[in-house]
Each structure stands twice: as structure tokens, then as C-alpha cells.
Amino acid sequence: MAPFKAIAVDMDGTFLDDQKNYDKELFAYLLTKMNEQGIHFIVASGNQYERLRLDFVEHYQDLAFVAENGAYLIDRTQAVLTQALDLDVIKQVVTFKQAYPELHLAACGVKAAYIPHDEETDFVEGMKYYCPKHELIESLEKLPVDAYLKLTAGMRAEDTKPLLAALQAEFGQVLKITSSGFGSIDLMKKGVNKAQGLDLMLKRWNLGHDDLIAFGDGGNDIEMLTHAKYGYAMEKR
Template sequence: MNIKLIAVDMDGTFLDDKKNYHQKWFKQLYAVMKAKGVHFVVASGNQYYKLKTIFEDIQDELAYVAENGAYVIDGTEVLFTGEIAPDQVKLIVEKLGQYEEISAVMCGVNGAYVLESASNEFYELMCRYYPRLEKVSTFGQVKDQIFKFSLITPDLAAGGVDKYLPLLMEELKGVVDPVTSGHQCIDLIIPGCHKASGLERLLKRYGVRPDECAAFGDSSNDIEMLKLCKYSYAMENASPEVKAIVNYHTVSNNQHGVLHEISLLLGEPSLLENIEEGKLTAEKQN
């Protein structure tokens, strides 16, 4: 097994349910990755500026496939920025206006935007995911290159994702691709612009083949990436559609499934023994 790149989703995959990870274990694995020339790629639907805060000490050494592939960065170099055409942005905003019960974030290069009419609860929740978040009176006033919308649907009792996903897929067909991203959320992404397309840009840059890559995920927005990589892993907590298309399965995000498998992929079983014997104690992420 000759692994040259490892791509990981964040929420529900690399991070546990409290948004933490085993930092000491990861630091040891990252040192091995650097020594062996293995690239570590953060692949997430989250904002790039949020993802950087997760890996503060090494944030400028990593590669990022952020915003579900719409924003690709290698170290500090921006490789790709997607764009939803302004007329299509206007159409999306009009369609979303039909659903007052859906809360939306509009995502662009310079930051993310929520309406001033949104609830304080929604705004405070989004601040956790978008360090650069601005309130605006209308989405139409925003002057930015837009590449994604993130939506929170009502809870399951009100239909949730199962109700709104097919509606949005029909109404926005050919404009954006609605995909689930976990926790009753839907992302509206540029057609053909997903985690796999972002990862392919990095593979070309590095001269790495898909059969030399491992990827980890849990939600439908990970599927293209998981299909691309030979060593594809679904978390125990992954959705059924993700579990159905991967080549391997691992334990849940709360059991450090990603770090467990990376230890094996890198040929470092001694790190697993240290965990089992309590020689590595988990640190809480700041």
C-alpha cells in the first residue's frame, strides 16, 4: 500500500460531536505524513477561514478543499475559486424567498452573509462555522464572488431535508446541485464543483493518482470524493448512502476512527498501542 494523499471531511468525520479531535495523536501522525511525503487535505463544506482555525500551528502547511470544492487552497496559494453567475444568484434568492421556514447563508470569497431578518439563534449558530459572517438587509446588496448557499431546514417533524431536498432539486435544476451536509442542512453547490473536483485539482498539482489516495466521510457531499479514492472509508455514523459506496468502514467520529485508520495506512500500529495503553491523552481543541 503506497498512500500519497489523505483527504478528510471534518464534521461527523475527523471531528467528534463536540467539534474536538485528539491533537496529540494527530500531531504524531502528521509528523509521519511529512516524513513520508504524504499530503493531508482538509475537505469540507465549511468556510476556509473556519477550517484554518482547527489546525492553527500548521494551518498554512495544509491543503484545503473548502466550501464543497468551490474554494481550493494549497498552503497559502489559492488554486481555484468557483462562481455562481450573478443572475443565477438572483434566481436562487428568489426561490429561497418562497420558503420562509428555511434559514440561509450565502457564501463568497470574502465572507458569508445572513439576512438581518434572521433569528439571533440562527446568527449565533452560524458564527460557529463562519468566522467571517456579515448581516445584510438583502442578499442583493452583497458585492462578492458567490460560490455556495448553505441552508438549515426545519426539524424532522416538519419534514426536514427529506421534504425540501427534492423540491429544491426540481426548482433549481441546472442552476445548482442541492446536497445534504448533515444535521438537517442542505448545501447548494455549483454543478460539477464538489469535493472530488477540488481534490482532482490537487492530485494534478502533486502528480498523485486516485489509487494512491485515502478519503474519509460521512455525508452525501462526500460521495464523489469517496468514489474517486481507492481507499474510501465511511464512518460508523455515516449515512446509509455513504456506507453503500465505500470500500472500507471504520468506527465513529467519536471513537477517533480517522486517526485509527491513518495509523494503519501509514504503518504506525505502535500509535494505536499507545492509545490503548493510555500513553497518549486527548487534548481539547481550543
């Protein structure tokens, strides 16, 4: 028997190749073997649930998802937990952005991701891919009614570290701020991360972190990799 009962994988840079694909035939075979042994397969990603569901369109009913960096938990299509941001904090971040024109921002809710229509084209197109359920809106100052799971900020790769430092200095006491890679920063409710989300999911199955093996590659995977009994960081290519 395997020395673990749950497997958690990040997607971009870990489970997916550079073309955002994976061997679907091999995965189907392995998933069957995991199900036979009672091993849970968990997709732990900063991506929108709808993006992850499409990535596993043939098998999502049999999987668990720690989506939006732990802010949205789904177990075999059943929504387990939503950890939403305070709207006043969102307004503060939107105001903060005005002093940083190099910072591009979108708000990710349960119903959809909301992207200002006048944001930089590359940022908008990237958000459309990672958030298939999205709406273009006039401004983040007038958000639709939704439960907001995170704010996603985009920037040039070389601006990631200084902007991360600025956001941490301003909001580090009230938000969990993490980089999922150079050019991307996510802001969630304080205390939310993949490890916390995985812990909550494992408890549903009467398991603990000693039953978990995890794979990741980015800053938003650090807690998950150190929390699991076996944590493996992907080599950067």
C-alpha cells in the same frame, strides 16, 4: 510505505468528535510522519476556509484545503482555485426562498459569509460558528461585491428531504445541490464537489485518485468516497 500518497478528511462527524475537537498532540505526531513520507493531508469540508484554518491553527501552513465543498481550493496558504456562482442564479434562489419560510439562507463568499440579520436566531448563530468571517446584512437581494462560492440553506431536520427535493426540481440543472447532514443544504456551481476539487489538487502534485484515501460521513462526501481508491464512511452514532 503506505499504499496512498494523500489523505482527505471531512470534519464534522468524521475528523472531529461530538465536541468539535480532536487529539492535537496525536495529529501533530502523525503529520510529522506523513510529511516524512511525502503524504499530503487534505481537509475536505463544506466549511469556510477561515473555520478550517482555525481548526488547524498550528498546522494550516502545511495542509491543503478543499473548502466550501470543493468551491475554494488552498494549498499551503496559496489560493489555487475559486469556483463562483452566477449572480443571476443566486437571485433566482433568493426569490425561490420567498415561497418557503421554513428555508433559511446565507451566501458564502471568499471575503466573508453574508447572513440576513433578521434570519432565525439558531441559523444565524450556527453560521457565525461555521463562518468566522461573516457579515450581517439587510437582505440577500443586495449582496456586497464578492466571489460567491456557495449558498447555505438551513432548516429543521425533518424538512431537509422535502426542501432538497424542491431545490433539486427547480435548480438541479444549473446547480450542484447536496445535503451535508439533516438540517443543512449547500448549493454550488454545477459540477463542483469534493471529488472534483480533490482531483484538481492531486494533479498539482502529479497524483491521481488511486493515490487517495478518504474519510467522510455525509451526502456531500459521496463523490469523494467513491472516487478515492480507499473510501471509508463513518458509522452514524
